[in-house]
Amino acid sequence: MRIIDPTYGTPSEEASTAVAGDRPPAGTLCLFSNSKPGASDLLRGVGDQLGAERGILDVGFAAKPNAAAGADEDQLDHLAARYRMAVVAIGD
Template sequence: MRIVDPTFGTPVEEDTPTVVAADVPARSLCLFSNSKPGANELLRGVAGHLEAERGFAGIGFSSKPNAAAGAAPDVLDHLAAQYRMAVVAIGD
């Protein structure tokens, strides 16, 4: 018998990524939290170590409006324009 594949779908084409601004310092770093319980504290703790032991300074912080929602593209664009690196709390 011939079966129609119930998993078939067409992969979506990804948008062209935004290119970071050239004048952003190489070691500029931000935190991005998924707003799940404990995520902010975890990221801030990591930032404390990075500042004390690896010489990072001016570490930024941003977060999703809440854990249940997706990250807003304009917020990500804004971060990409200011930072070269990010520590992201993503999976609980």
């Protein structure tokens, strides 16, 4: 039988920002919180461990302005341009 795929659509044509690619190890990593208290605690622990065990310092930290809404695209574009990697915490 012929059926219509209920998941069929086209990807949106929204532009995406290129991720920073030529940064030195310091300043490459951002910790990004969903701005709930648990997420910030978790990320602080991750940041401390990265510094103690891997010597990664100068780790950036950012948070969504509102825990109840998706991250703003401008903020994500800014982070993508600034960092090569992000650790995202969604802990409550």
